[in-house]
Amino acid sequence: MLDRQTIVILDFGSQYSELIARRIRETQVYSEVLSYRTTAEQLRQLAPRGIILSGGPNSVYDEGAPHTDPEIWQLGIPIIGICYGMQVMVQQLGGTVERATRAEYGKASLFLNCAGDLFDGVVDGATMWMSHGDSCVQLPEGFEVLAHTENTPCAAIANTRRRFYGVQFHPEVVHSIGGAALIRNFVYKICQCEPTWTAEAFINDAIREVRAQVGDKRVLLALSGGVDSSTLAFLLHEAIGDRLTCMFIDQGFMRKLEPERLLEIFRDRFHINVEYVDAVDRFFAQIDGVTDPEEKRRRIGHEFINVFETESQRLGPFDYLAQGTLYPDVIESANTNVDPKTGERVAVKIKSHHNVGGLPENLRFKLVEPLRKLFKDEVRNVARLLGLPEDIVRRHPFPGPGLAIRIIGEVTQERLAILREADHIVREEIRRRGSYDDFWQAFAVLLPVRTVGVMGDRRTYAYPIVLRLISSEDGMTADWSRVPYDLLEAISNRIVNEVRGVNRVVYDITSKPPGTIEWE
Template sequence: MIVILDFGSQYSELIARRIRETHVYSEVLSYRTTAAQLQQLQPKGIILSGGPNSVYDPGAPVCDPEIWNLGIPVLGVCYGMQLMVQQLGGKVEAAEKGEYGRAALHILDPTDLLTNLPDNSIMWMSHGDSVTELPAGFHPLAHTDNTPCAAIADPTRHLYGVQFHPEVAHSEAGAFLIRNFVYHICGCEPTWTTEAFIEEAIREVRARVGDKKVLLALSGGVDSSTLAFLLHRAIGDQLTCMFIDQGFMRKEEPQRLLRLFQEQFHIPVNYVDGQERFLKQLQGITDPEEKRKRIGAEFIRVFEEESQRLGPFEYLAQGTLYPDVIESANTNVDPVTGERIAVKIKSHHNVGGLPKNLRFKLVEPLRKLFKDEVRQLGQSLGLPEEIVRRHPFPGPGLAIRIIGEVTKERLEILRDADMIVRQEINRSGYYPKLWQAFAVLLPDVRSVGVMGDKRTYTYPVVLRLVTSEDGMTADWARVPYDLLATISNRIVNEVPGVNRVVYDITSKPPGTIEWE
């Protein structure tokens, strides 16, 4: 295992994902994790993440200095490198000129950490401070035109640092550097595989639930479907799947879900029609956080009611993933102060929206996995391609793709527009090339149009097509103009109440994939 100590970087989980791509398990822990605690975990290596602070800021986060004496290889990334330098007697100062974006890495020592890295590789920089004096025992491995110490090493103590971010896709040789650290320096072996995860997850689920019954919140997406297959393999008839139709699903999706699971997979599903009660919860509600929390709380209430009818159940299973947890800022909460290191972006209905008096014990075997890992898991478990490759769909469904109050009329408009988007994306062959493709309705905005020589004053629809590897970062998709034109023409001609279609060309960051 490789441990990542998180100093508040939005990329900490991306480091974990890059390590897992080498088939080595990684886990993100708080920077407050002590050397003694790390020693108990017996990791083969430690990575210190970047962070928003300067090491000389009052109250800047620091790690236990005994970590340097554990004999475990350490790699500091950006802030992590600067902290290592400062704690070991070097000097970090504000740079005369910050360095942000792409920079060529000029290699001085092509061994050890930088083995097989091409000289002048482009790396991604994001720092305003620089190392001006190295601690005793360190020497520079590489520099950029603006940063004399872009990579450093004390090979005797197995301590390394890089000023750039090797984990991001913009760093051309970043994957090679990570592999060097994981394999060459830490001596890890590629044992973190899908098959190994299945065995471990089944063992943990059986140990946790024993002979008790488990209720699964099934949505029909790749996450909950994969979880259903995994739990069915682990505990068989102890699993009860329940699908709650909250009224915010895509057109014809509830029927498709029931048909697939009951007729094709032979996994029984209890259907609950909750459309009216969920819609009532959102009457007059426009704030997206409040929408998510109300939907999450209502989900639990429905589960509790239905479980009494079907149960009793002690455990509730959810398809919570790592990005859900990260964006809800629940990974790095100090147990004493309750301080959150990362800034909360949005609450996920199955993370931030759960009530404190939850009656169930949660079973979340997927909460340490990224979306691409779940897809691999689903394939190994035998899920059909149409589910494994299905685009992510938010738990609150179309309720957070209507910007403003959710009503029946607005849901029908969005369902029809969304269906056209999916049909044309599939017809064009672009579906597998995209991370997500959907429509957003702006019902509180109206624009003037002309249809059939008559003036219209109706809603715009936003088209959102993005590419991504893991949902942590994303970019707008450069699809052919003809495809956009076809989608736009169909929506304005076939969906009553819409007279304008616009295309969102915002990346993540600074935006998010969803609008709410």
């Protein structure tokens, strides 16, 4: 049995399953994503308060299409199906699903036939996000239509006696106006959950669990300065005190002043044991002359493992290794399976996301992963309660290989110094204007070419700097930010005037997809 009130999401391979889980968490109720293959008996043992059937890429009438264990309909647990999940419900309970005469993608107005608990607070005619080519044409016995759209007569259905619901739209996406209210209604009104999943409750539970797991043993944590490892350090220090040792490996590719700032915060201000390892020369030697981005990543990652292994033996012995594994890591580490009949990839058993950092198994540590239940926004909430400085809590994501992969091609000391200064100016200017939190990431990229310029009536031949400022919710998709011209002008002027070796600044207006956030 789960140790808290929980909503389970059965995943049929939807791109939105993780988002559904996040939306449930936003109601302060715990949620977990499991495979659609989870049996009724397994669910009975877990005893969730409610079940959500996710969307998916299949058609329910295809040969070999994924379905749930038919016994789940006898569990007496409230169930809501979303898109494909609704069609699975209809078909398995005796209704009919067929290819729609008119498919429906994007925004559609939802008209309520009757409101009831599910649509409490949802306005008639609200915009909902559709993405389906099939429709329910005959409902199972005991079901009624709750809502329709212009193209879809059965856009929402219910058997209120059995507490079964289905919606053809996606209430979890931000484009669905009233979708959040619908999810809250399912969680609170139908599943009768209470808002017990809070940062305070998580911290208390995590400290208790860490103490029970670790006992009087020592724990080693690789500290990067990012919000995940920093939050983990504070949490573990709260739980086990000086039996925690943090190792910070300076590979030479950090942003300006970050190593010094990190040590000042952890060592001096909060008295957390941090072992500083200066490995700058080792890392530079590894990527000397390397231009291929994947080879740079590989060599930096491999050298990190070598340094970590050597230093852990010097500082040890340690029984436990702490990792900042998050819940998206756990979900994304699920095995996938290609159905031999449909050719569709569907999620199967969720398993631990071990060796997230690529650490070798022969280190023989036992893992401590107290953050593995959390999403990134939940980590930030925990960090604030633990007292982390706000600049760490709100820190933009930063790649493991650091500035080395923001220098296109070969990394040299000259190029690194140029990029470090340019990147610092970008962050200074957006902070000065109070717009740091407006961006998912904001950084500079150095191109390995020279451009002609004019400075002081003299011809220059120097590097261009690319500015990359993006907006995103989770980093999986992203859009370039529509930055005010005066901000771009201020950043450009400062970089050209203050950073020797740069005479041109350009702005990247590529979204993801088709581009990626990083250039390498």
